[in-house]
Amino acid sequence: MTAKTPLIELRDLQKHYRINKGIFGHRTRGTVKAVDSISLSIAPEETLGLIGESGCGKSTLSRVLLGLTPATGGEVLYDGRPVNRRTLPQFRREAQMIFQDPYSSLDPRMNIEDIIGEPLRVHTRLDRKARRDVILPLLEQVGLSEDALSKYPHEFSGGQRQRIGIARALVLEPRFIVCDEPVSALDMSIQAQILNLFAEMKKTRRLTCLFISHDMSVVKHISDRIAVMYLGHIVELAEKEELFRNTLHPYTAALMNAIPVPNPALRRKIEPLPGDLPSPIDPPPGCPFQTRCAAAQERCRREMPALNELLPGHFAACHFCKGGVGA
């Protein structure tokens, strides 16, 4: 998998937000490092799952990746070439996004034909009739009927709206899709429908995906590899089976331990991770996880651990976990 040229490659991607104070906002009070020097690559047709708690920077990462927010450092490579002003239009056409909230991500004043057809209007020269010829079969593929075309978003349920969102993302036949919590807002029985639809689309269209979620079981279901994010950093990255079988980073372990298991026979005393996510404003030097880590030592407070390949294809950023330099 790593032998192929990655479709998407991030090199030291950074997004720092300055927090200003004073009535003119002229003095800088601190910096939020929402995404702090992240390097990742996604192979063609691979689905990379990105998991983390709220505030860890996973949504910021996706927005910076797609160029929806300018990065403050680093670069994004698409198909081996850096995304810049010249290549952005093509990148935008071939990289699409499915959003979390199916209510606020569809314009309530546009009908479904206009919503799904909008990317075609922007990126192609097809006329209305030609656009409809593209939209109709797609609509059927996502499980909606033709009479949906003239309806408005409020006439659909959450699951149906998410189908519309998927159709809109697929209408330009993209190669890369970012899904930012696409099923979090849906009910259990609908979540499974959308996940199946998504898996099918992924397979038939040979899509490459970045799948963001806070739900470990959903990420595990859909992804090939999983990256765990904490406070702007990737702390662990591995093939999904490997990640679950051989968890290296203490945060990943805590995250897995905290998930309520839908099996009462396995009911155990959860040993919850103490404390909250620390404030991302000017975090202390050293490991981002030091404030909640049971194994933290002097070195963790001094020195930021790098994301090292501790086992083949299995990366972790920890001084002391198995196979690490300090172990």
Added chain:
Amino acid sequence: MQAILHVNNLKTYYYAGNRVVPAVDGVSFTLSRGEVLGIVGESGCGKSTVARSVTGLFDRSYTRIEGGEVLFDGMDLTRQSAKTLNRIRGKKISMIFQNPLTSLNPVYTVADQITEVLLLHEGMNRRQARERALELLTMVGIPEPKARLDDFPHQLSGGMQQRVLIAIALACNPQLVIADEPTTALDVTIQAQILRLMDNIRTQFDMGMLLITHNMGVVAEMCDRVLVMYGGVVVEEADPLQLFDAPLHPYTRGLLAAIPSIEAQKETLYTIPGTVPRFSHPVTCCRFADRCPHCAGHCRTQEPPLFRTGDGRGVRCWNYLSEKEEPSQ
């Protein structure tokens, strides 16, 4: 175990124009001291309406309790005046809501909001109440409780806000706590902390807890007994071990099969076809009929009752009747 809450055939309907929505249509259960009863279901199944009917916290301009009774402490809560209910709510029955930030008043400090219940229900003076508030904050595991007393809600994280809400709920040693999706708005590591806290409190205070959730994992970890709701009725009642091991109702089976699993890799997930339909009163079919793989003739003409099984479970499905030899209802 001593029963503290009996809900008998509760019916709560919403009136929307000329449509009558049977949000809760004949729900019965009993809750004992020290027991956690879970109500699980998808949005719109009526689980929150059950909680709001028990406490009388609903908008009377479009909501009416059409029948049934809620027996608590020797009285029927559905027939009590607002004044009586005000004396019970916050003292004997308290609630923990889903979104901690909107449940707390942004312009009052943590101390103000905890002492409010104590001043109102316990007849304490301000100094006593403040001391008790400090005790409560310590008990729910807030670090540096003394410094937090004079904080405003926005200065606390989501997990800490939820702890404050739990402290308020526990202030008067209630007999019954109703928790409506208490951890849905929280991250998993924080959710684990709050579930742990709620479990400790339940044992320590020997109170009954009604836990409303849509998360099957939370049900499996926390509950002693579970009601599965669909379309305003209980479709299955069981203890969690039975429910997860051998669900009887096709809806429960579908729900459990639809959850992606961490242990096993499923190629495709099982799906329940269709969406949750909207019902109008009166309902004359099995509410799950349109989405059920086993739907037969009389499922569409007559609603099944909640059949009682020999081992204390309940299931609302005609097929159970044909599968088993003798119904007991």
